[in-house]
Amino acid sequence: MTTIxxxxxxxxxxxxxxxxxxxxxxxxxxxxxxxxxxxxxVLHGRCLDTFAxxxxxxxxxxxxxxxPHGDIEQAxxxxxFDPRQPSFIIWLEAPGTLAATLRHISGLxxxxxxxxxxxxxxxxxxxxxxxxxxxxxxxxxxxxxASRYLELPRTPAEPGPGVVRAARx
Numbered sequence: 001m002t003t004i005x006x007x008x009x010x011x012x013x014x015x016x017x018x019x020x021x022x023x024x025x026x027x028x029x030x031x032x033x034x035x036x037x038x039x040x041x042v043l044h045g046r047c048l049d050t051f052a053x054x055x056x057x058x059x060x061x062x063x064x065x066x067x068p069h070g071d072i073e074q075a076x077x078x079x080x081f082d083p084r085q086p087s088f089i090i091w092l093e094a095p096g097t098l099a100a101t102l103r104h105i106s107g108l109x110x111x112x113x114x115x116x117x118x119x120x121x122x123x124x125x126x127x128x129x130x131x132x133x134x135x136x137x138x139x140x141x142x143x144x145x146a147s148r149y150l151e152l153p154r155t156p157a158e159p160g161p162g163v164v165r166a167a168r169x
């Protein structure tokens with residue numbers, strides 16, 4: 001894993017670095033999913049605008065719904081997306097509601113995975129995921145992301161977005 005050394009910077013620069021680290025985490029998770037057979041990727045959010053252009057997986061179809069006018073289901077409807085095939089969904093800084101997106105994912109093929117931002121307590125999130133037939137695979141709070149990807153020292157977790165990886169059972 002490559003880490004990024006972070007000099008002392010402004011809050012805005014730190015926010016950009018944190019966004020970059022979350023994207024890196026999502027791409028690391030995608031690499032794992034592709035190695036197990038995932039062949040569809042849904043990009044939903046502003047963080048990975050250029051991924052479709054540099055997609056290193058020629059056998060993975062990318063569905064880029066960066067700025068849908070409705071929810072994820074409506075955005076995918078006119079595309080050649082196959083809900084019967086396990087997919088990988090990256091949902092970072094995306095418009096729409098998390099609840100609606102997770103409900104849609106719960107109706108997709110078993111093995112579908114999602115990486116998404118969250119701000120709620122993990123205990124509430126686990127219950128919500130479980131109720132929808134989704135399993136929490138990984139949770140990184142902002143402190144863990146900073147120490148893993150940005151070479152920042154571990155400190156008590158600060159409020160702010162974390163990242164979750166979950167899978168459809």
